[in-house]
Amino acid sequence: MLKENTMPIQIDLLHLITGLGVGGAERVVLDLSRNSNKNRYKTSVISMSKQQDMLEMFRENHVEVHVLNMNSSIMGLFKLVSAVNHHVKEKNIQLIHAHMTDAMVVGVMVKMLNPKLKLVFTSHNVTFGSKLRTVAVKLLKPFRDRDILFSKDQRSGIYKKNYEMIPNGIDIRRYQLNLQKDEIFTFITVGRLEKQKNHLKLLESAKELRDKGLEFQVLIVGEGKDPVQKKSIEEFIATHKLENYVYLLGVRFDIPELISKADCFVLSSAWEGLPIVLLEAGASKIPIISTPVGSIPSLIDERSGYLADENFTEAMEEVMLNYSSAQERASTLYTKVKENYSIESIVKKHERIYEELV
Incomplete structure (x- = not known):
């Protein structure tokens, strides 16, 4: 008797990123989104801030993008988590790929509300920008299913297991x-x-x-x-x-x-x-x-x-x-x-x- 294939026909994937300014992380998200296997992945992108220099590039490549308005207040954080969580439930998102530390923190909070949700994290830099972010990356490690490093210089005590090395890539x-x-x-x-x-x-x-x-x-x-x-x-x-x-x-x-x-x-x-x-x-x-x-x-x-x-x-x-x-x-x-x-x-x-x- 053949074993039933329990894998979903299509995977609903969300790329969560701090903003859509002009930078390396944003270009990675764009390249991953527009070059994904469309038969296998239904991809959407959420930008947590109104920074949207690259927004038109995403839309020109027919990538579904939602722009939110992140602010540094506690109330703003909860509103942000609520908005992302609403998208996760509405689109039946199965996996969040968080890009950069702030997006990872929000991703962890949304995962707490959806225990079956998978979370992948890429920081896109060798440092995390501040001591607070470094602590957050370390403390929230147990909540992440996989970390992706693009450089061996990113390896530290934080990344002891559940990480993969994938270098940056470009459309040559x-x-x-x-x-x-x-x-x-x-x-x-x-x-x-x-x-x-x-x-x-x-x-x-x-x-x-x-x-x-x-x-x-x-x-x-x-x-x-x-x-x-x-x-x-x-x-x-x-x-x-x-x-x-x-x-x-x-x-x-x-x-x-x-x-x-x-x-x-x-x-x-x-x-x-x-x-x-x-x-x-x-x-x-x-x-x-x-x-x-x-x-x-x-x-x-x-x-x-x-x-x-x-x-x-x-x-x-x-x-x-x-x-x-x-x-x-x-x-x-x-x-x-x-x-x-x-x-x-x-x-x-x-x-x-x-x-x-x-």
């Missing part, structure tokens, strides 16, 4: 544009204007290259919540008269096009995990210069790019003056990204976890 086809380059040598960096990204390090290198008489431009893409950080960047540019060398582009949604038209991607971060934007630059076949932080050395080495800290300026100059060698390294990195970080393989790894739990 979106970055194979081969657009015509600008006449002037162009460096580009993409990231929020925050302390973590250490933009002043990049600006100091730009100043030194300008003082050497080199012709180039630096495009800085991104915004941030910290007005002090943005002001310090603007003041550095003005004080050192870099207005004709450094351009702040703000939030942009044509990242693949901007990267493809640039000559070199630069990342001057003080700390990172494995940022998606490096994979995007690698898929665009342009040379990369990065600080050797987090898991970046697992992606980039002397054969596939340039790791630089104290010698950041020298690395930028090296790429400008020996571009053919830099392109050879970029070609090596492209092959590595294509073979190990395609979104298709990453989605399959996530869906395997979902299947195991449900």
Whole structure:
């Protein structure tokens, strides 16, 4: 007698995320949602805050999105939990994938109201942002069915069991544009204007290259919540008269096009995990210069790019003056990204976890 297949025909999955700003976590949720097996998964997304820079991108890809209005009050938290719980019951959600710590906390509270609900958590950074969030991640571990880490640098005493290592991934086809380059040598960096990204390090290198008489431009893409950080960047540019060398582009949604038209991607971060934007630059076949932080050395080495800290300026100059060698390294990195970080393989790894739990 054949054993009856008790697996549900379709799994109702909710991606719960703090907001839909322009960042790596948001792009992961978008890629997981639009590349999921539509015959197997009915996917919806809840953004807990009104931050919705990427909302249209989700809708253009026919992803069901609900935007809530999170605030930091206790009453606001309970209203948020109530709204998510209502969605869970209305849509018969079987599994919540919480992205970032605040979403995980809400996910745990909703799970307490629905004991059969499964909960998966991805933090998307090597740190949790504050001591309180770190404590929350540790204390609420028993309520989570699986944690997903994208980097070995995330491993700590918190993650001793029930975790999986899945690296970030990208849709490589979106970055194979081969657009015509600008006449002037162009460096580009993409990231929020925050302390973590250490933009002043990049600006100091730009100043030194300008003082050497080199012709180039630096495009800085991104915004941030910290007005002090943005002001310090603007003041550095003005004080050192870099207005004709450094351009702040703000939030942009044509990242693949901007990267493809640039000559070199630069990342001057003080700390990172494995940022998606490096994979995007690698898929665009342009040379990369990065600080050797987090898991970046697992992606980039002397054969596939340039790791630089104290010698950041020298690395930028090296790429400008020996571009053919830099392109050879970029070609090596492209092959590595294509073979190990395609979104298709990453989605399959996530869906395997979902299947195991449900």
